[in-house]
Structure formats: C-alpha cells, structure tokens
Amino acid sequence: xxxxLLQSSGWxxxxxxFHPVLVHLPIGFLLIAALLEIGRRAGKIPVSVSxxxxxxxxSAVGASVACVAGYFLSLGGxxxxxxxxxxxxxxxxxxxxxxxxxxxxxxxxxxxMPRISVLYLPAFGLSTLLTLTAGHDGGSxxxxxxxxxxxxPGPLRNLAGIPPAEVLSTDIKPIGNIEQAVVYEDxxxxxxxxxxxxxxxxxxxxxxxxLDEFAFMMKGGEGGPALVAxxxxxxxxVKRCLLPxxxxxxxxxxxxxQLTSEQITLLSWWIDQxxxxxxxxxxxxxxxxxxxxxxxxxxTAKGTGSGIGGRSESLIAKLAVSVPDQKSxxxxxxxGLTVNKLSQDQNLLxxxxxxxxxxxxxxxxxxxxxxxxITWLKxxxxxxxxxxxxxxxxxxxxxxxxxxxxAVTDAGIADLKSLSxxxxxxxxxxxxxxxxxxxxxxxxxxxxxxxxxxxVTDSVVSQVAKQYPNLSIVHGLSASAMARFIxxxxxxxxxxxxx
Amino acid sequence: MEKLLRELxxxxxxxxxxxxxxxxxxxxxGALGLGSLLGSCGTSAAxxxxxxGGLKAGIPQFAxxxxxxxxxxxxxxxxxxxxxxxxxxxxxxxGKDCPAEFLxxxxxxxxxxxxxxxxxxxxxxxxxxxxxxxxxYLPHLQTVxxxxxxxxxxxxxxxxxxxxxxxxxxxxxxxxxxxxxxWAVYGLGSxxxxxxxxxxxxxxxxxxxxxxxxxxxxxxxxxxQGVQCRTGGDPxxxxxxxxxxxxxxxxxxxxxxxxxxxxxxxxxxxPEILTRISQYEMAFRMQMSVPEVMxxxxxxxxxxxxxxxxxxxxxxxxxxxxxxxxxxNDVRFVQLFDWGWDGHGTSEKDNVEGGLRQxxxxxxxxxxxxIQDLKMRGLLEDTLVIWGAExxxxxxxxxxxxxxxxxxxxxxxxxxxxxxxAGGGVKNGISHGETDELGYYxxxxxxxxxxxxxxxxxxxxxxxxxxxxxxxxxxxxxxDTEGKVIKQILA
Numbered sequence: 006x007x008x009x010l011l012q013s014s015g016w017x018x019x020x021x022x023f024h025p026v027l028v029h030l031p032i033g034f035l036l037i038a039a040l041l042e043i044g045r046r047a048g049k050i051p052v053s054v055s056x057x058x059x060x061x062x063x064s065a066v067g068a069s070v071a072c073v074a075g076y077f078l079s080l081g082g083x084x085x086x087x088x089x090x091x092x093x094x095x096x097x098x099x100x101x102x103x104x105x106x107x108x109x110x111x112x113x114x115x116x117x118m119p120r121i122s123v124l125y126l127p128a129f130g131l132s133t134l135l136t137l138t139a140g141h142d143g144g145s146x147x148x149x150x151x152x153x154x155x156x157x158p159g160p161l162r163n164l165a166g167i168p169p170a171e172v173l174s175t176d177i178k179p180i181g182n183i184e185q186a187v188v189y190e191d192x193x194x195x196x197x198x199x200x201x202x203x204x205x206x207x208x209x210x211x212x213x214x215x216l217d218e219f220a221f222m223m224k225g226g227e228g229g230p231a232l233v234a235x236x237x238x239x240x241x242x243v244k245r246c247l248l249p250x251x252x253x254x255x256x257x258x259x260x261x262x263q264l265t266s267e268q269i270t271l272l273s274w275w276i277d278q279x280x281x282x283x284x285x286x287x288x289x290x291x292x293x294x295x296x297x298x299x300x301x302x303x304x305t306a307k308g309t310g311s312g313i314g315g316r317s318e319s320l321i322a323k324l325a326v327s328v329p330d331q332k333s334x335x336x337x338x339x340x341g342l343t344v345n346k347l348s349q350d351q352n353l354l355x356x357x358x359x360x361x362x363x364x365x366x367x368x369x370x371x372x373x374x375x376x377x378x379i380t381w382l383k384x385x386x387x388x389x390x391x392x393x394x395x396x397x398x399x400x401x402x403x404x405x406x407x408x409x410x411x412a413v414t415d416a417g418i419a420d421l422k423s424l425s426x427x428x429x430x431x432x433x434x435x436x437x438x439x440x441x442x443x444x445x446x447x448x449x450x451x452x453x454x455x456x457x458x459x460x461v462t463d464s465v466v467s468q469v470a471k472q473y474p475n476l477s478i479v480h481g482l483s484a485s486a487m488a489r490f491i492x493x494x495x496x497x498x499x500x501x502x503x504x
Numbered sequence: 505m506e507k508l509l510r511e512l513x514x515x516x517x518x519x520x521x522x523x524x525x526x527x528x529x530x531x532x533x534g535a536l537g538l539g540s541l542l543g544s545c546g547t548s549a550a551x552x553x554x555x556x557g558g559l560k561a562g563i564p565q566f567a568x569x570x571x572x573x574x575x576x577x578x579x580x581x582x583x584x585x586x587x588x589x590x591x592x593x594x595x596x597x598x599g600k601d602c603p604a605e606f607l608x609x610x611x612x613x614x615x616x617x618x619x620x621x622x623x624x625x626x627x628x629x630x631x632x633x634x635x636x637x638x639x640x641y642l643p644h645l646q647t648v649x650x651x652x653x654x655x656x657x658x659x660x661x662x663x664x665x666x667x668x669x670x671x672x673x674x675x676x677x678x679x680x681x682x683x684x685x686x687w688a689v690y691g692l693g694s695x696x697x698x699x700x701x702x703x704x705x706x707x708x709x710x711x712x713x714x715x716x717x718x719x720x721x722x723x724x725x726x727x728x729q730g731v732q733c734r735t736g737g738d739p740x741x742x743x744x745x746x747x748x749x750x751x752x753x754x755x756x757x758x759x760x761x762x763x764x765x766x767x768x769x770x771x772x773x774x775p776e777i778l779t780r781i782s783q784y785e786m787a788f789r790m791q792m793s794v795p796e797v798m799x800x801x802x803x804x805x806x807x808x809x810x811x812x813x814x815x816x817x818x819x820x821x822x823x824x825x826x827x828x829x830x831x832x833n834d835v836r837f838v839q840l841f842d843w844g845w846d847g848h849g850t851s852e853k854d855n856v857e858g859g860l861r862q863x864x865x866x867x868x869x870x871x872x873x874x875i876q877d878l879k880m881r882g883l884l885e886d887t888l889v890i891w892g893a894e895x896x897x898x899x900x901x902x903x904x905x906x907x908x909x910x911x912x913x914x915x916x917x918x919x920x921x922x923x924x925x926a927g928g929g930v931k932n933g934i935s936h937g938e939t940d941e942l943g944y945y946x947x948x949x950x951x952x953x954x955x956x957x958x959x960x961x962x963x964x965x966x967x968x969x970x971x972x973x974x975x976x977x978x979x980x981x982x983x984d985t986e987g988k989v990i991k992q993i994l995a
Contacts, residue, residue: 265992266938266949296635297935343695348567348965359834360697431882455882481880491809
C-alpha cells in the first residue's frame with residue numbers, strides 16, 4: 006500500500022535521483038571521522054572526542070537521508086535485484102551503526118549500561134567498513150558489474166584472481182563475406198552490443214529489459230516485447246530509434262552514440278524477415294533498400310566502392326615534432342615556395358611549389374633543415390628529377406608527395422621506400438613504369454598512388470591491386486572507357502569507373 | 505614676430521589651391537559616408553593579415569581533409585524527385601489530390617488550394633557497387649556513383665530563391681553575412697599568390713537571384729569576396745593592358761597608385777584601402793596567371809570531349825573544366841552557378857520533363873567528367889565537390905493561380921531535398937538520410953543547411969563553433985548558433 010502510494014507520486018523519483026549526490030556525504034564524513042579517531046588514539050593529532058562525535062552525528066544523519074533517497078530511487082526499477090538487496094541492507098547498516106557509535110560516544114547509555122561503551126569501536130568500524138562495500142555495490146549498480154576492474158592490467162588481474170580481460174571491443178568489425186554472415190549473430194548482436202547492452206544487460210536492466218541475448222529481447226521489458234517478429238514498424242526496438250532525439254522515449258538516450266541509418270535499416274529488415282536467430286543473409290530476401298546498408302558492413306575497414314580519400318586515419322595525426330626553424334622557412338619562401346603549418350596544434354609543415362615552376366634539383370637541399378617537419382610536399386610541374394628524390398627520401402615524416410608532371414623515373418622513386426609515413430604519391434604524367442609501381446606498392450604506409458598517363462600498364466595495375474588490397478592505384482580511364490564516356494548519348498555507361 | 509607669423513600664414517594660404525579645398529571637402533564628406541557604412545568594421549586580425557600583403561595562407565585548427573572546394577550550385581533548384589530521390593509510391597498517387605496533412609499550416613511559393621500529386625518522371629535504377637539511385641536524366645553521373653555521398657534529407661527555412669540562396673551560401677537569409685567561400689579564404693588564405701583564393705564562374709544566362717551577395721564578403725574585409733571570372737573573352741574585365749601600354753609602364757603606374765593609397769591609409773586607417781592595394785597588386789599578377797589558367801586551348805582533345813566543350817564557349821561545361829584547372833592551381837574555393845533550374849511547369853523550358861532533361865543534358869557529362877578528371881589527377885582526395893541548390897521541389901504538381909500548368913512542374917520545397925558531395929574526405933558511395941514514401945518530409949538523418957556548413961568547415965580544418973569574426977560587438981560564425989557536423993558521412 007505504502008509502496009503504491011509512493012510510486013504514484015512524482016516526488017519519489019525526483020528525490021530518489023539525489024541519492025548519488027547525498028550518498029557521498031556520509032562516505033566522506035565517516036572516513037574522516039575514522040581517520041581522526043585513529044590519529045587521536047595514536048596520539049598524533051590533538052583532536053577532541055567531541056569533534057569526532059560531531060562528525061559522527063552528521064555521518065549518521067547523512068547516511069539516513071541517503072538511505073531514504075536510495076530507497077526512492079530503487080522504486081524506479083531497472084536494477085539487478087540481488088545486487089540491489091545487498092546494497093540496500095549494507096547502506097542501512099552504515100546508518101544504523103553510525104547512529105549506535107554516535108549514541109555510545111555521546112554517553113546516552115552511560116548511566117543504565119556503562120559497559121556498552123565497548124560497542125563504540127566495533128560499531129564505528131563496521132559502519133566504516135560497510136561504507137566501502139555498499140559503495141562498491143552502488144558503483145556496480147550504476148556502471149555495471151566489473152566496471153572497476155575492466156581495465157585492470159594483466160599482472161594485477163593474476164594477483165587478484167580475476168580472469169584475463171575479455172577483449173571488450175564495441176567497435177563493429179567489418180564482415181568479409183556478407184552472404185554467409187548469420188544475420189542475428191554477425192549483424193544484429195554486435196549492433197546491440199555497441200549501442201544497447203550497456204544499459205540493458207544482466208546486471209543493469211533499464212526498463213526491466215535485456216538486449217544481450219535473443220531470448221531476452223523477445224521476453225521484453227516493462228513495455229512488452231522489444232520486437233514483434235515480422236513487423237518492424239510495430240517493434241519498440243525500431244520505433245524508439247526512429248523517434249526524434251529529443252523525445253523522452255527515444256533510444257539510445259540523447260547524448261549517447263546513436264544507431265546509424267544503415268543499422269536501423271538492417272535491424273528493421275531482420276525483424277521484417279521474422280527475426281530469425283540462425284539464418285544467413287543469403288537465406289533471406291534482400292531488397293534493394295537493404296543492399297547499400299549491407300554493403301556498409303563491409304566498408305568500416307575499407308571504405309566503399311573503389312575506396313579513395315582518407316579511408317584510414319592519417320598516420321601523421323598524432324605526430325609530434327619540434328618547432329621549425331624560422332630561417333629555414335624564410336629560405337624556402339625566398340625560393341618561391343609556400344610554406345604553411347598543417348594545423349594550429351602541430352608543427353608539421355606543408356610546402357608547395359605551385360608558384361615556383363622553376364624549382365629544381367639545385368634548390369632541393371633547402372628542404373633538408375626542415376626534414377622533420379615537412380609532411381605534405383607539392384612539387385608537381387617543377388624541374389626536379391631523380392636526383393632530388395634522394396634528398397626527399399630524407400624527409401622522414403613525409404606523408405603526401407606530389408611529383409606529377411616531373412621528370413622522375415623508376416630509379417628515383419625507389420628511394421622513397423624508406424619513408425614510413427608516406428600515404429599518398431602522385432606520379433601522374435611521369436615516366437614511371439611497371440617496375441617502379443611494383444617497387445613501391447609494397448610500402449606498408451602507402452594508401453594511394455596515381456599513375457595516369459605514365460608508363461604503367463593496365464595488366465600490372467590489376468595484378469598489383471590484387472596483391473595489395475589496401476592500396477588504391479588510380480590509373481585513369483582507359484582509351485576505350487574514355488571513348489565510351491565521351492559518347493554523349495550513352496545512357497547505360499555503367500562500368501566506366503576509374504581504376 | 506607677429507609680422508613673421510602673418511606672413512607664414514599667408515604663404516600657407518597661397519599654397520592651398522582650389523583643388524586642395526575640393527579634395528578635403530569631398531574627402532571629408534566621403535569619409536563621413538564611408539565611416540557610417542563601415543560602422544565598426546576594421547578589426548585588427550584581418551587588417552594585419554591584409555596589411556601583410558594580400559592573402560597569406562592561414563592555419564587551420566586541425567589538419568584539413570579538404571584543401572579545396574568546388575561548389576556547384578544549380579540556381580533555381582532542380583527536382584530531387586526526378587533525379588535522386590526515388591519514390592515508387594509516388595507513382596501510385598500520381599494525379600490524386602494531395603493529402604490534407606501535407607497542406608495544413610504550410611505555405612508554398614505558388615501552390616494554392618489542393619494540388620494533385622505528381623509522380624516521378626525519370627526512370628530510376630541503382631548504380632555502382634553502392635547501389636545509388638540515379639535516374640536516366642543523369643546517365644553520366646551514374647558512372648561515378650561510387651564516388652558520391654548523397655544527402656537525401658537536406659532541409660532549409662526559405663522558400664523563395666534569393667533568401668534561400670543567401671541562407672545556403674552565407675548562413676542567413678538576410679543580406680550582410682560573409683559567404684562560405686569568403687569564410688574559407690579568410691581562414692585558410694590563398695595558396696596560389698597569383699590567383700584570387702575565391703573564384704566564381706556563372707553560366708545559364710543569368711546571375712543567381714540573390715546577386716553578388718551569395719559570394720560576397722559581408723562584414724569580412726572585402727579582399728575575401730569571390731572574384732567572378734567570365735568564361736568567354738577576357739576572363740576578368742579590364743585586367744589586361746590597354747593598347748600601347750606595356751607591362752613595365754603598367755607596373756610603374758600601379759606602384760605609384762599604391763604609394764598614394766598607402767599614404768591615405770596612414771591618414772585614415774581604413775582597412776578597405778589595404779584591400780584596394782592588395783587587389784591592385786593581385787590584378788597585376790593576374791595579368792599573367794589568369795589568361796594562362798583560363799585558357800583551355802592547350803588541353804588535349806579528349807579532355808575537351810570528356811567535358812563536352814569547345815574553346816571559346818561560355819557554358820557550364822566550360823566552367824567545370826575551368827574549375828578543374830583552377831583547383832589544379834590551388835585556388836581555394838571555386839563557386840559555380842548555373843541558372844535555369846526552376847521547373848514550375850510554366851513554359852517549355854521551366855518544367856520537370858523536357859526542360860529539366862535539357863538542363864541535365866548540358867550539365868550531366870561535365871559534372872561526371874569533373875569528378876573523373878579530379879580523381880585521375882589525384883585531386884579528388886583533398887578537393888571537396890558539393891552539388892546542390894537552394895531548396896528542392898514538391899511532390900505535388902504546381903497549380904499556380906489554381907490553374908493546370910501547361911507542363912509538368914513542381915513548386916519550391918524546403919522540407920526535404922537532395923544534395924551530394926564527393927572527395928574531400930567524405931565517405932564515398934553512401935546515401936545519408938531518407939524521406940517519407942512520397943518524398944515530402946525527411947524521416948531519417950535530416951540535415952539542415954547549417955549542418956552542411958559545419959561539415960564543410962570541418963573538412964577544411966575548422967571547428968565551426970570556434971571559427972569566428974568579431975563584428976558589431978560580438979563574435980560571428982558562419983553557422984551562428986546552429987549547426988552540427990554530419991559525422992556519419994566523414995571518412
């Protein structure tokens with residue numbers, strides 16, 4: 006009766022949510038009281054009994070108020086019952102023992118039961134001890150069990166007897182063969198794990214709902230089953246994701262990482278197909294709308310399509326180098342080059358010869374004093390030759406290199422192999438040939454090479470591309486593809502994609 | 505002593521001629537006017553960057569993914585329902601009355617009463633590995649489908665061309681704010697010292713409805729405004745030497761003028777004088793560089809064929825080729841406007857059937873060629889290509905004045921329309937956002953114009969919330985108080 010009365014009023018949850026704030030008061034008070042008591046007994050601190058008594062009183066008051074607030078909060082539901090029970094009684098214990106300790110030390114029982122003063126230390130000690138255990142349980146309730154030790158380093162784990170950390174990666178791994186992927190296991194479950202399970206798991210069941218296993222999804226929570234097999238539009242799981250982010254019922258809650266539109270499409274599709282647990286993609290009907298979403302699963306690693314531009318994080322993003330020498334920069338500027346910082350937070354430099362077509366081998370040594378800082382270098386259309394590449398190879402942090410329209414050859418670019426940050430090389434309109442491409446294709450850092458209008462042949466491009474799937478080799482349109490593209494009324498020009 | 509002083513005054517008055525009087529009087533009035541116009545303009549940061557001699561490249565807040573931008577604006581607004589946003593359901597509703605829920609409390613530019621729904625006129629198919637929906641209006645764009653990221657649920661606040669264009673380019677539907685390109689050049693400067701950092705090319709026979717303000721500099725110093733180049737004849741008027749004047753004399757003239765300008769600047773400290781000085785110097789350098797970069801006669805024949813241009817033409821196709829040449833020369837921001845996409849159904853030209861097909865035929869191949877060409881040259885990785893208009897078009901057929909239009913046409917629509925991006929560090933081959941089954945509202949991943957701006961600035965290396973310019977007592981930003989980077993489309 007009392008429960009119902011409380012639950013029906015809006016005040017309980019409002020007060021309840023102050024629990025995490027209030028609960029820290031008695032924790033702090035009790036610990037400081039304990040430390041003072043120890044200090045006093047050891048004779049180290051000149052503190053009077055009445056001070057400790059005063060702190061104890063407020064600890065007891067704080068603990069009691071926190072208990073009430075905590076009880077109100079628990080009425081909101083969504084917590085692991087067993088854990089909650091233990092937390093609750095430990096919390097009550099803290100309050101009770103704090104009161105006992107205070108009453109004893111205030112001399113309440115002195116006249117009737119003088120012997121009871123022996124209870125002071127045990128009560129005080131128990132109260133302090135329970136603060137710690139109740140606190141730990143409280144943390145587990147809020148953040149989930151194992152939160153504290155999740156990132157514990159290996160050796161410590163062994164000592165504490167905790168099993169080695171499960172690699173808890175919420176990042177969704179790309180799927181190689183989508184046709185053979187099991188829809189629930191490989192597509193839906195990782196999605197749930199990434200976005201939902203943090204609050205809907207065994208120990209933290211928000212809305213009494215668990216989303217970590219299929220059976221629990223079907224069982225549902227307070228609002229009924231999370232999904233209706235075959236009817237995505239009637240499934241809460243989908244409906245809530247589609248609500249405006251500001252809506253109270255929107256999931257995941259505002260501010261938390263949201264499901265992408267592809268993920269929602271896939272989720273709806275799986276439900277519409279009857280939410281099977283063990284069926285593969287190839288067993289289900291794949292509609293046109295779902296295709297791009299399925300394709301996106303492949304792409305988290307590689308970028309979709311022919312894969313250009315920034316599909317992997319730039320290698321130089323975290324590179325720290327010393328401040329460049331201003332005189333060396335001025336020398337480069339005098340030679341007609343533009344020199345700019347890449348960004349405000351790094352000392353990396355971008356050097357371009359767009360205004361200095363006469364720049365040549367004789368001046369290349371001007372770059373060397375900045376060998377650490379130069380990361381983007383644009384020497385397209387200049388007079389440099391293989392000789393310069395020997396020096397360029399000493400720019401150890403070089404990340405992007407433009408050599409288009411220059412006289413560089415296979416012999417020259419072989420020197421670049423020592424550069425471990427090089428991701429982009431533009432060799433468009435140069436004399437580079439098949440052997441030159443094969444020579445640098447194996448560089449680990451390399452992501453894109455441009456060899457249009459060079460001596461590189463189609464067959465070698467496709468051969469190298471197969472060998473190094475992470476490398477995008479742009480060879481441009483072949484003569485026949487170009488001719489097809491140019492034919493203006495070609496309405497089915499499909500297949501003319503730059504290699 | 506008194507005599508001496510009087511004589512001194514006398515001599516001084518003698519040297520003050522009528523011309524001096526007129527000059528100071530005129531200048532005084534002019535300065536008054538100028539002062540009130542400029543208001544609280546001149547701020548130190550921009551002023552000193554201009555004073556330092558033109559557009560020094562700036563430093564982005566973080567390493568940019570897009571070093572350059574080509575923004576293709578189809579002025580008038582093509583219909584997304586004919587080109588990209590495939591709505592098979594709309595076919596079933598073709599010719600039926602528009603549901604009341606779409607009309608209640610809504611305002612349209614021309615639609616009145618209860619219009620009929622208009623089914624898509626294009627044939628749609630999926631293209632590329634990404635399965636992007638592109639209609640047969642754009643056969644060439646289909647070939648580069650996998651390079652493109654579509655934004656299918658862009659929305660705006662304005663349903664008339666001029667304010668919507670202003671919003672799309674300056675972040676505000678009212679005059680006076682700097683354009684996207686001006687912000688970009690203010691932040692990043694120009695890498696090529698011989699070309700303006702922000703170049704505008706227009707085609708289609710008319711300028712955008714909102715006029716030059718869509719590429720203006722607003723309250724930023726005017727050195728950051730877009731420089732419009734003509735596509736036929738002299739690219740920039742009056743930049744070449746007159747007959748009988750050689751480059752040396754021209755140089756001396758400009759030096760003399762700038763010397764006087766510098767003196768005047770010392771007197772009145774107006775930052776616009778610095779802009780003028782740097783523009784004189786830039787114009788002198790442009791005499792050499794502009795004719796070279798704007799000359800397509802040296803391009804090989806297959807490139808001309810690929811874009812579908814003939815040297816000397818002033819077409820949209822030519823502008824696409826020029827855009828490639830400009831970014832190849834590290835021009836920071838190239839803005840293309842093509843006029844004539846306003847398919848209301850009022851005439852043979854302005855409709856979503858033949859008229860729109862005609863516009864597509866003239867622009868499809870050059871746009872696809874631009875993407876292809878940029879990619880082959882290794883430029884697409886760090887050049888952001890943006891395609892779009894000021895708004896979209898309604899799923900209803902226009903019924904101006906309650907009449908039946910002579911051609912199939914659609915009214916202006918601000919709830920949902922399609923834009924796309926390619927290169928510049930955005931994902932390729934994805935489609936972001938979705939509209940309802942009739943293409944009226946965005947129902948998933950809606951993107952506002954401000955979000956678009958935030959994303960473009962982000963790709964250029966700026967946090968749109970921290971990239972500001974102080975004006976009239978507060979810091980302004982392109983997105984003002986709105987905008988959210990569209991993280992889902994970033995590679």
